[in-house]
Structures are given as C-alpha cells and as structure tokens.
Amino acid sequence: MRFYIANEASILKGEITDVYFDRTIRTLEHLGLKEVKVRMEIHSYGLPKDYKWAVFTGLEEVLNLLEGKDVTVYAMPEGTLFKEIEPVMIIEGNYLDFGVYETAFLGILRHYSSISTKAARIKRLALDKTVLFFGLRALHPAIAPMVDRAAYIGGCDGVSGAFNEKTIGVKPSGTMPHALMLSVGDNVKAWKAFDEAMPPDVARIMLVDTFEDERTEALKAAQLLKDKLYGIRLDTPSSRRGNFRKIIQEVRWTLNIHGFTNVKIYVSGGIDEDDIIQLRDVVDGFGVGTSIATPSEGVDFSADIVEKFENGKWIPFTKRGKWPGAKQVYRCGDTPDTDVITLLDVQPPRPECKPLLKKVMERGKIITDLPSAKEIREYVLEQLKKLPN
DSSP, rough: OOOOOOOOHHHTTTTTSHHHHHHHHHHHHHHHHHEEEEEEEEEEEOSSOOOEEEOOHHHHHHHHHHHHHSSSEOOOTTTTEOOOEEEEEEEEEHHHHHHHHHHHHHHHHHHHHHHHHHHHHHHHHHHHSEEEEEEEGSOOOHHHHHHHHHHHTTTTTOOOTTTTHHTTTTOOOOOHHHHHHHHHOOOOHHHHHHHHOOOTTSSSSSOOOOSSHHHHHHHHHHEEEEEEGOOHHHHHHHHSSSSSHHHHHHHHHHHTTOTTTTTTTEESSSOOHHHHHHHHHOOOEEEHHHHHHHHHHOOOOOEEEEEEETTTTEEOOOTTSSSSSEEEEEOOOGGGGGGGETTTOOOOTTTTTTTTEEEEEEETTOOOHHHHHHHHHHHHHHHHHOOOO
C-alpha cells in the first residue's frame, strides 16, 4: 500500500473491523445460532468533562454503510443536540447481519460527533463572530472531506478544503499562508500579486505578521489595497505573542486612526475556547484548526444490545452497567435539558413532547430524505440559539 487507508469497498464489505467481531460471528455460526434478533443501542454514557450536550452527526454515512443489509434503524435527526445516556440510534435485526460493522459505524459516529460538537461549542462562544475551520493539516488527508463536513455542520461558517463545492456544496474559505510572503520575499509585493491574481469574489484578507510588527504590516496592507482590503489576519505564533489581546487592540487602533475602520481583523493559530472568550469582543472572526480537528476530549459512543426477540416479543436484555430495553427520547421543550427517556414504544409523557428517534431505515432501505450539509448546520445553529447562557 502506498497510503495506509481503507477504500470504500473494504468498508462496505465489513473488512475494516476488529477481529473479535469476525470471531464472534464464527462462534455463533458454530453454535448453529443463525438467527439472533436483537436491538442494539448507540449511546454515550459519559460526555467529556463539563459538557452538558453534544451534537449527533455521521448518520448519513452510517445509513450508507448499512444500506442493503437486513436491518431497521431508528435515529435522531443528524445534527440533534443530545445529552448523556440518551440513545442516538437503534439498530434492529439479526446480529449476524450487522455485528461485524460495529467498528465502522462507531468510528464514524464518534469521529463525526466529536468534531461537530467542538465546532458547535466554538461557534456558540464566538457569538456573532465568524468562525472558519482550518484544521485539515491536523489529520490524514484521506478523511479531509469528512472532517470539513463535520466541522461545517457543527456550526463553522466556512471550511478551507478546496474540494468542498463538490462534496458539500460550500465554497471554500481562506486566502494565503505565510509561505506566499516567504516565497516572494517581500510582503507588499506578495499582497499586490495576490490582489492581481485572484478573482473579485475572493475576499482580500491579508496575513500581516510575517516579517515585521503586526501593526506595521497591517497599516502597509491597508495603504496598499485601500478600499479593496476586506480584512487582515494575525497568525502570530505563541512564542511572539506576549499579550495577544493587546496586540489586536493596538492593530485596531492604528487602522482606525488612519481611516481604515472598515477593515476587519481575524485571528488564528492555536485558537481554543478560552481564546474565543478572551478575544471575541476585539476581533471580527477566528480561524480555528487543531482544537476542532482533534478535540482533547471526544464524544465516546458505545453500542450495546439492549433487547432480544424471543417467543414473539422483545425482552429487555443487556450487560450490567447499562439500562436495559430499547428507548425513545422525547423532547418536551427546546433544549436537551427538557428531554425524557422512555422505553421505545411508550407514549409521550405530555402532549407537547416530541419523539427524537424515528425510523430512518427499514430492512436495509433508507426511508427518509437526507438533509444537505447546509440544512443540518442551520438545524444545529437554531438549537444553539435556544440554549441558556
């Protein structure tokens, strides 16, 4: 292999799995248990510390994985905010038909939801300020389309992958790296060439901390491009920052007193939640990479059999430490803290309570319309607006 990556065919065949699932299937077949009808629940029994909610994403890929298998799937809509213990998905069918896919579908949901959740937390803290995702360099390029999609539907306003118009219908965001100025050898010459080379619809946002003091470079860029300059970006490394907030305020003051009050300021470089809180009142936007791409704490889903079909009826049945019985989650208000967990077929506790898990696949056939990335993102943002401060 030139690149150690799994191809789509191998994933769909169930070849990308942990060996113990293969061995489980062989053991069940050895016992003659060809029909083990179960309901398997996917849930998170412990969200990261201080997380009161997470964002469920990755559903579309899981449905594509299970399509054509003889299983029925219930799930929350992709992009739903949920809290711990709540099931986000239930897979119903003969365990021998889908058990080998547990590695794949858990990996999809964990990775997607971890990135989307972190993106949502960042966007919520940024308030009305722009959040752009620049985290592709933190992960293997084989999964770049998935990473950008997860960050975008989690709430990021833009993503940097050059391929995004083809994959999620979103025009990529981003202007220039330090490599441009270093290659040219002169920041003013590089900015001028960029302006000449780029089409009008590319925002003129100049990186202004390559050779000189940020204040000096910002003013040079503004004087060069004048009204064409949309904004400047500060990507000052931590070793040179000192007090980043004061640097930004100094740049803002300098631009203002020279008449460039409309020039926006964006910051990037190791930005995380604390930085958003500290800087959101003095900047217009953030470029966030590693903290979203590889969050220090991820959403840890697990998959557990919670019911078996015996003698014509479903019997609650699971391992210790988990709640037996397939469950429904009713949302009785606007936010996850109003949720009520019941057994799957129980009526809502109150008339205003709406079921979150709905049948999305029946015997291997997808029976719901899959929303676009933009629609999922809008759904996430609407839920974020309703969360208490």
